Amino acid sequence: MLHILPVSEQPGLMRQTLTPQEQSADLTLEQLKQLVGLVDYDESNDPFPVTAMDAVVFVVGNATQAAQFYQLALGMDLVAYAGPETGVRDHKAFVLKSGSARFVFKGGVSPDSPLFDHHRRHGDGVVDLALEVPDVDKCIAHARKMGATILDEPHDVSDDNGIVRLAAIATYGETRHSLVDRSKYSGPYLPGFQAAQTWVSRPAGHPKRLFQAVDHCVGNVELGRMDEWVAFYNRVLGFVNMAEFIGGDIATDYSALMSKVVSNGNHRVKFPLNEPAVAKRKSQIDEYLEFYGGAGCQHIALATGDLLRTVDQLRANGVQFLTTPNSYYDDPKLRERIGKVRVPIE
Amino acid sequence: MLHILPVSEQPGLMRQTLTPQEQSADLTLEQLKQLVGLVDYDESNDPFPVTAMDAVVFVVGNATQAAQFYQLALGMDLVAYAGPETGVRDHKAFVLKSGSARFVFKGGVSPDSPLFDHHRRHGDGVVDLALEVPDVDKCIAHARKMGATILDEPHDVSDDNGIVRLAAIATYGETRHSLVDRSKYSGPYLPGFQAAQTWVSRPAGHPKRLFQAVDHCVGNVELGRMDEWVAFYNRVLGFVNMAEFIGGDIATDYSALMSKVVSNGNHRVKFPLNEPAVAKRKSQIDEYLEFYGGAGCQHIALATGDLLRTVDQLRANGVQFLTTPNSYYDDPKLRERIGKVRVPIE
Numbered sequence: 001m002l003h004i005l006p007v008s009e010q011p012g013l014m015r016q017t018l019t020p021q022e023q024s025a026d027l028t029l030e031q032l033k034q035l036v037g038l039v040d041y042d043e044s045n046d047p048f049p050v051t052a053m054d055a056v057v058f059v060v061g062n063a064t065q066a067a068q069f070y071q072l073a074l075g076m077d078l079v080a081y082a083g084p085e086t087g088v089r090d091h092k093a094f095v096l097k098s099g100s101a102r103f104v105f106k107g108g109v110s111p112d113s114p115l116f117d118h119h120r121r122h123g124d125g126v127v128d129l130a131l132e133v134p135d136v137d138k139c140i141a142h143a144r145k146m147g148a149t150i151l152d153e154p155h156d157v158s159d160d161n162g163i164v165r166l167a168a169i170a171t172y173g174e175t176r177h178s179l180v181d182r183s184k185y186s187g188p189y190l191p192g193f194q195a196a197q198t199w200v201s202r203p204a205g206h207p208k209r210l211f212q213a214v215d216h217c218v219g220n221v222e223l224g225r226m227d228e229w230v231a232f233y234n235r236v237l238g239f240v241n242m243a244e245f246i247g248g249d250i251a252t253d254y255s256a257l258m259s260k261v262v263s264n265g266n267h268r269v270k271f272p273l274n275e276p277a278v279a280k281r282k283s284q285i286d287e288y289l290e291f292y293g294g295a296g297c298q299h300i301a302l303a304t305g306d307l308l309r310t311v312d313q314l315r316a317n318g319v320q321f322l323t324t325p326n327s328y329y330d331d332p333k334l335r336e337r338i339g340k341v342r343v344p345i346e
Numbered sequence: 347m348l349h350i351l352p353v354s355e356q357p358g359l360m361r362q363t364l365t366p367q368e369q370s371a372d373l374t375l376e377q378l379k380q381l382v383g384l385v386d387y388d389e390s391n392d393p394f395p396v397t398a399m400d401a402v403v404f405v406v407g408n409a410t411q412a413a414q415f416y417q418l419a420l421g422m423d424l425v426a427y428a429g430p431e432t433g434v435r436d437h438k439a440f441v442l443k444s445g446s447a448r449f450v451f452k453g454g455v456s457p458d459s460p461l462f463d464h465h466r467r468h469g470d471g472v473v474d475l476a477l478e479v480p481d482v483d484k485c486i487a488h489a490r491k492m493g494a495t496i497l498d499e500p501h502d503v504s505d506d507n508g509i510v511r512l513a514a515i516a517t518y519g520e521t522r523h524s525l526v527d528r529s530k531y532s533g534p535y536l537p538g539f540q541a542a543q544t545w546v547s548r549p550a551g552h553p554k555r556l557f558q559a560v561d562h563c564v565g566n567v568e569l570g571r572m573d574e575w576v577a578f579y580n581r582v583l584g585f586v587n588m589a590e591f592i593g594g595d596i597a598t599d600y601s602a603l604m605s606k607v608v609s610n611g612n613h614r615v616k617f618p619l620n621e622p623a624v625a626k627r628k629s630q631i632d633e634y635l636e637f638y639g640g641a642g643c644q645h646i647a648l649a650t651g652d653l654l655r656t657v658d659q660l661r662a663n664g665v666q667f668l669t670t671p672n673s674y675y676d677d678p679k680l681r682e683r684i685g686k687v688r689v690p691i692e
Contacts, residue, residue, distance in 0.1 A: 061407010061453070062470045065415055068664045072418045107407070111466050111639060120462045123455065124408045200664030203549040293457065318414050318546030 016040050016266050019052050019132065020182075025099040027212060032268075035303040036215050041265035043134075047142040048238040050131050050264040053214045054180040055095075055102040055189075056300055057128035059118045063107030066124070067094035070103060071200040073317045075210035080188035081196040084109060088192065091115050095189045095196075099212030101302065104128075104189070118174065126297035129171070129217050130178035131269065136165045139179050143169050146236045151176055161187030169236070172221050172229055172273075173295035177237075210310045211302035216261070216270035220288045220298040226258055226275035233262040233271060242270065251277065257285045274298065362386050362612050365398050365478065366528075371445040373558060378614075381649040382561050387611035389480075393488045394584040396477050396610040399560045400526040401441070401448040401535075402646055403474035405464045409453030412470070413440035416449060417546045419663045421556035426534035427542040430455060434538065437461050441535045441542075445558030447648065450474075450535070464520065472643035475517070475563050476524035477615065482511045485525050485583075489515050492582045497522055507533030515582070518567050518575055518619075519641035523583075556656045557648035562607070562616035566634045566644040572604055572621035579608040579617060588616065597623065603631045620644065 016038055018029060032038040043049045060066045063083075070076045076096040083092035090113035093106040106127075108115040118127060133139050136154045144150055149170035156163050162185040168178045180190075188195040221229050233239040239262035246258050256277035263270040276283035288298055304310040315321065328334050362384055364375060378384040389395045406412045409429075416422045422442040429438035436459035439452040452473075454461040464473060479485050482500045490496055495516035502509050508531040514524045534541040567575050579585040585608035592604050602623035609616040622629035634644055650656040661667065674680050 060411075061465060062412075065406075065411065065470070066408075068419065069411055069415050072664055073414065108466070109469065109637070116462075116466045119407060120454070120457050120466070124411070199666060201662040203662070291455070316547040316549070318418055320545060 021100040027100060035305060036213050037267045039267045046238050046265050048139045050133055050269055052132045052268045054130040054132040055104050056126055057104040057130060058124060059115050059127045060105050060107045060124040061119050063092040063094055063105045066105040070096050071198055073319055077198045078196045080193040082193045086194050098209045101211060101214045121293050126175060128176050128178050130180055133179045133181055136167045136179045136181045140167045143236050148236045157191045159191035161185055164190055172219050175297055207309060207313060210313055211304045213303040215301040215303040216272055217300050218272045218274060218298040220274045220285050221295045222289060223276045226260060226273050229273045230260045230262055239264055251279060253280055255279050255281060255284045257283055367446040373446060381651060382559050383613045385613045392584050392611050394485045396479055396615055398478045398614045400476040400478040401450050402472055403450040403476060404470060405461050405473045406451050406453045406470040407465050409438040409440055409451045412451040416442050417544055419665055423544045424542045426539040428539045432540050444555045447560045467639045474522050474524050476526055479525045479527055482513045482525045482527045486513045489582050494582045503537045505537035507531055510536055518565050521643055553655060553659060556659055557650045559649040561647040561649040562618055563646050564618045564620060564644040566620045566631050567641045568635060569622045572606060572619050575619045576606045576608055585610055597625060599626055601625050601627055601630045603629055
């Protein structure tokens with residue numbers, strides 16, 4: 001459940017400002033409050049302040065094709081590239097944006113690239129839910145105290161466009177959270193990346209973009225481990241619990257799951273954590289764990305200001321959707337979850 | 347050089363007929379003569395009769411994405427599928443068509459799939475240039491006599507749609523030629539595949555298809571081995587030499603290559619074979635051999651009846667083209683290669 005709280009009613013809370021990503025995407029604070037449930041909060045008491053998602057980083061089998069696919073099918077714009085042409089020996093990486101959402105697609109080009117090991121174990125998948133933070137060192141110091149696995153110690157990387165401070169901690173499965181402070185950096189992504197341009201043309205009438213932001217990123221974890229990972233996000237990242245779906249909340253007769261949602265202080269970053277629940281047949285979460293080869297990021301939810309137009313265009317672009325059951329609109333409890341919408345629900 | 351020979355002037359030659367693939371794609375004999383240089387020839391003297399390309403089979407990192415990519419970018423239609431849902435344990439395969447051209451995209455879904463080994467060594471690449479033949483056993487008997495490596499002995503595979511007879515011989519690198527006799531089969535591809543439907547919508551005004559046939563498939567082989575592979579196609583597959591580009595024919599000051607083109611009797615199947623040639627810098631063929639990890643299929647040439655419209659649409663779909671140098675139109679020798687076209691060359 002997302003609560004949008006007017007600033008005036010929250011004495012003592014810091015007013016949220018737009019991130020540079022959001023500014024460059026022409027988003028307004030009002031839009032973000034509606035889109036992703038942005039709220040004001042007091043960052044000074046946060047032991048692990050997180051501003052926003054920095055990027056969702058995927059490892060894929062064919063990064064070039066993925067870059068074109070996400071331009072064609074998801075209407076994203078290419079903004080940066082690194083690869084053999086820019087001095088990277090063993091892989092390619094393409095950076096695409098839509099509003100404030102940033103996706104990075106990495107794929108091996110030399111057989112000795114370790115990216116191929118990840119691809120073989122998991123297929124195309126998310127390796128990094130990178131977080132934009134104002135103070136990498138403060139976050140890592142707190143994470144270490146709370147027992148997190150530090151994968152990369154804080155360090156600077158730099159080029160002509162400035163300095164980025166980076167570190168990384170481990171989360172479920174083979175997934176990591178890079179921590180990124182790019183406040184002293186003006187380049188298109190990270191040092192080593194070159195600016196790049198969208199190379200597809202969109203048909204007349206195609207919207208400028210199909211989504212504005214990442215709403216949430218879901219992690220699927222093993223049976224019995226959901227609460228452990230919720231506690232990890234509470235303890236290590238200072239995330240708060242936003243919602244939970246347990247027992248029969250998300251279940252058919254055949255497949256069921258349990259889910260708890262944690263979020264950062266300003267609610268820009270929301271991570272639902274799912275585990276399988278018992279039903280007549282195998283839980284969809286068990287199926288995921290079996291096919292993905294362990295815990296991992298199940299899906300990325302995208303926020304759009306015009307759901308109908310976006311879904312029509314995505315469908316035309318070949319993106320496949322599940323059928324929405326009628327109960328989603330008829331059942332009062334489910335209906336309530338939809339919240340206020342600007343179009344009639346028929 | 348392609349010669350289109352009127353049937354009436356070729357006494358004693360068998361009149362070519364349309365393959366079932368070509369018939370179902372609404373192609374005419376006249377079109378095919380123009381498009382791919384189809385000629386009449388006497389099949390009865392051919393020790394290894396080949397009717398046409400059956401399919402170009404790729405191994406890719408993400409078969410689902412490739413299937414959507416080739417629908418979106420190349421305007422192809424999905425016609426068949428095999429994967430976990432149809433009882434295949436470790437991989438997925440999507441079959442797409444455009445006119446008489448058939449592409450198959452296979453990708454591993456279980457880490458123990460050997461497709462991942464190929465993907466790691468080569469990236470997305472062609473594993474099989476499958477040939478439609480009227481008599482698999484006759485071809486294999488001849489190939490064996492001529493010293494070819496038989497990878498699969500002739501055998502039947504069948505389902506409710508009938509029987510397909512199959513075999514396979516090795517060619518350059520890790521590439522094979524499957525031999526396919528589907529004259530007793532009515533299914534969408536091979537036994538085990540289910541019919542499937544294109545899942546993208548094309549914008550209004552998008553042509554029904556962007557290409558009608560495969561014109562040729564180029565193999566890059568190691569320095570000094572071109573003539574050996576030309577001899578292989580002559581001796582084993584009874585292919586004839588159609589053209590050669592040696593010395594300065596295909597060269598800039600910096601990169602050069604040698605190429606000889608072999609084709610089957612009716613000229614539907616054309617295989618240029620390239621090897622590096624010496625120039626100031628590394629040959630583009632050497633670059634291919636280095637990045638692909640050995641000999642392999644370099645490119646697939648597609649035949650279209652409307653080059654301008656197809657190129658415009660492919661560009662809009664994000665397909666990137668090299669710039670054509672002016673000399674291609676100015677130099678009389680190069681200009682001659684273009685042949686007769688129906689649009690002014692400016």
